[in-house]
Amino acid sequence: MALTYSSVTKKIIMALAGLFLISFLIVHLSINLLLLFDSSRESFNVAARFMATNPVIQVMQIVLFGGFILHILVGIILQIQNWMARPTRYKIEGYSQSSFFSKFMIHTGAVILAFLVIHLFNFFFKAKFGEMPEVMIDGTLMEDMGLLVIEKFKEFPYVLMYLVWLLFLGFHLDHAFHSALQSLGLNHSKYTPLAFGLSRALAILIAGGFILIPVVIYVTQ
Amino acid sequence: MNLTLKIWRQKNATSKGRFVTYQVNDISTSSSFLEMMDVLNESLVIKGEDPVAFDHDCREGICGACSMYINGHPHGPDKAVTTCQLHMRKFKDGDTIVIEPWRARPFPVLKDLIVDRTAFDKIIQAGGYISVNTGGIPDANAIPIPKVNADLSMDAAACIGCGACVAACKNASAMLFASAKVSQFALLPQGRIEASERVQAMVAEMDKQGFGNCTNTGACEAECPKEISISNIARMNREFLSAKVCAPKVKEQSGGGI
Numbered sequence: 001m002a003l004t005y006s007s008v009t010k011k012i013i014m015a016l017a018g019l020f021l022i023s024f025l026i027v028h029l030s031i032n033l034l035l036l037f038d039s040s041r042e043s044f045n046v047a048a049r050f051m052a053t054n055p056v057i058q059v060m061q062i063v064l065f066g067g068f069i070l071h072i073l074v075g076i077i078l079q080i081q082n083w084m085a086r087p088t089r090y091k092i093e094g095y096s097q098s099s100f101f102s103k104f105m106i107h108t109g110a111v112i113l114a115f116l117v118i119h120l121f122n123f124f125f126k127a128k129f130g131e132m133p134e135v136m137i138d139g140t141l142m143e144d145m146g147l148l149v150i151e152k153f154k155e156f157p158y159v160l161m162y163l164v165w166l167l168f169l170g171f172h173l174d175h176a177f178h179s180a181l182q183s184l185g186l187n188h189s190k191y192t193p194l195a196f197g198l199s200r201a202l203a204i205l206i207a208g209g210f211i212l213i214p215v216v217i218y219v220t221q
Numbered sequence: 222m223n224l225t226l227k228i229w230r231q232k233n234a235t236s237k238g239r240f241v242t243y244q245v246n247d248i249s250t251s252s253s254f255l256e257m258m259d260v261l262n263e264s265l266v267i268k269g270e271d272p273v274a275f276d277h278d279c280r281e282g283i284c285g286a287c288s289m290y291i292n293g294h295p296h297g298p299d300k301a302v303t304t305c306q307l308h309m310r311k312f313k314d315g316d317t318i319v320i321e322p323w324r325a326r327p328f329p330v331l332k333d334l335i336v337d338r339t340a341f342d343k344i345i346q347a348g349g350y351i352s353v354n355t356g357g358i359p360d361a362n363a364i365p366i367p368k369v370n371a372d373l374s375m376d377a378a379a380c381i382g383c384g385a386c387v388a389a390c391k392n393a394s395a396m397l398f399a400s401a402k403v404s405q406f407a408l409l410p411q412g413r414i415e416a417s418e419r420v421q422a423m424v425a426e427m428d429k430q431g432f433g434n435c436t437n438t439g440a441c442e443a444e445c446p447k448e449i450s451i452s453n454i455a456r457m458n459r460e461f462l463s464a465k466v467c468a469p470k471v472k473e474q475s476g477g478g479i
C-alpha cells in the first residue's frame with residue numbers, strides 16, 4: 001500500500017513519523033536525565049514505573065512501535081527507488097550539498113536500527129519479561145530500573161557501544177528536523193535558516209544528553 | 222592552455238560506453254567550454270574520427286541544451302552558469318577534465334554526451350500550462366498581482382529545463398525542475414484555477430518517469446544554472462498536500478516500477 005503512494009506522500013509520511021520519533025526522544029531523554037540529578041534513583045524509578053503502567057503511555061508505546069516501523073519501511077522504499085533512479089554512477093561523484101548528513105540517512109539509520117535491537121534486549125525486554133531487582137518507594141514495591149541502568153554502564157564495552165550508537169543518532173538528527181519541515185512544505189524565507197540551526201541544536205542536545213548518561217555513570221561509579 | 226580530456230564515448234543508446242582520453246592544445250583562456258569542445262571535434266574530424274556528440278543550441282545560457290557533467294559538477298565548476306557560458310579561464314593549464322553525460326534512468330544516453338530528456342517534456346505535458354480560451358487579449362493590468370508573487374513566479378519561470386538538478390541529485394530526483402514549473406503557475410491568479418489538478422498530475426508523471434525522491438540535500442539548488450531555490454520544492458509539497466486534503470480524489474502512483 002505504502003508502495004503505491006507518490007514520492008511526495010512518502011516524504012510526508014517519513015517526515016511526520018520522524019517528527020514523532022524526535023518527540024519520543026525528548027521524553028525519553030528527560031526521564032533518563034533524572035538518573036544524573038537524583039542519586040537515590042527514586043525519581044527515575046517512579047517515572048519508569050509511570051511509563052510502564054500508565055494506560056495512555058501504553059497506547060503511545062504501540063503508536064511508537066508503529067511509527068518506527070513506518071519510518072524504517074518507507075525509508076527503505078525511498079532509498080531503493082533512489083538507487084534505481086541512477087543505474088550508472090558517475091566516474092567523479094558530485095560533492096556539492098547544503099546538508100552533509102542527508103547523503104547518509106540510510107546508513108546512519110541502519111546503525112541506529114542495529115543498536116536499537118540490542119538496546120531493547122538490554123533494557124526494554126528485560127524490564128517487561130525478565131527478572132528485575134526491586135525497591136520500596138513510598139510504600140510501593142517497584143522495579144529498580146535505575147539499578148539496571150547503572151550496573152550496565154559500569155561495563156566499558158557497553159559505554160563505548162552507546163557512545164558510537166548515539167553519535168550516529170546525532171548524525172541522523174542533524175538532517176532531521178529541518179528536512180521534515182521542508183518535506184511538509186513548511187519553508188519560509190524568515191524562519192527556514194532558523195530551522196537549520198534548530199536542527200543542529202536538537203542533534204547536539206539530544207545525542208549529547210543521551211551520551212552524558214553512560215559517560216557520567218561510568219566515570220562516577 | 223593544454224588540457225587532458227577524459228570523455229564518455231558511447232556509439233548509440235544500446236552500446237556499452239567507455240572513457241576515451243584526448244589531448245587539446247593551445248586553448249584560449251577566453252574561449253567557452255563548448256568552443257574548446259569544437260576545437261577537439263575539428264581535430265577529430267581532420268583525423269577522420271567520429272567527433273564527440275554533445276547537445277547545444279543557443280550558446281548563450283537560455284536554452285538548457287548543453288548538458289555536460291564536468292569534474293563532478295553539472296555545467297562545470299562555476300556557479301550559476303550553463304556549460305556554454307563556462308569560460309576556460311576557470312581551469313588551469315595542464316588540468317585533466319572528466320566529462321560525463323547526465324546520469325539518470327529517465328535520461329538514457331543516446332550518443333556520447335547526449336541524453337534523451339523527453340521525460341521532462343512528459344512532466345510539462347502532464348500539467349505545466351494554463352488552459353485559456355481563444356478570444357481578445359485581456360488587459361495586462363486587469364488582474365492585480367502582489368509584487369512579491371510576481372517576482373517569485375518570475376524566479377521560478379527562469380528554469381530552462383536543462384536537467385542539471387537531476388544530474389546533481391544523488392537520487393536523480395526531478396523535484397527542483399517540477400517544483401519550479403508548478404510554482405511559476407501556482408503563484409499567479411491565472412494559474413490557481415488548475416493548481417490542484419496540475420500539481421497532482423505533474424508529481425504523478427514525475428514519479429512514473431522513474432526519477433528518484435527528494436532527500437532535501439540541496440545539491441540541485443547549488444548546481445542549478447538559474448539558481449532556482451528549493452523553497453519551490455516546499456511550495457510544491459504544500460500545494461500537493463493541500464490538493465490531496467481538499468481537492469477531489471485522484472489515484473496515486475509510485476515511480477520506478479515499484
Ligand code: HEM
Nearest residue numbers: 015018021022075105106109110112113176179180183436
Ligand atoms: C529515533 C530515531 C529516528 C529519528 C528521530 C528519525 C528522524 C528522521 C527525520 C525527522 C527524518 C527527515 C524526514 C524528511 O526528510 O522528511 C529522517 C529521515 C530518514 N530516516 Fe530517520 N529517524 C530515526 C530512525 C531511523 C531509522 C532506524 C532508520 C532506518 C532505516 C531511518 C531511516 C531514515 C532515512 C532513510 C531517511 C531519509 C529519507 C529520505 O528522504 O530519503 N531513520 N529521519
Ligand code: SF4
Nearest residue numbers: 380381383384386445
Ligand atoms: S531547476 Fe535549474 S537545474 Fe533544474 S532544469 Fe531548471 S534550470 Fe536546470
Ligand code: FES
Nearest residue numbers: 280284285287305
Ligand atoms: S547551449 Fe543553450 S544554454 Fe547552453
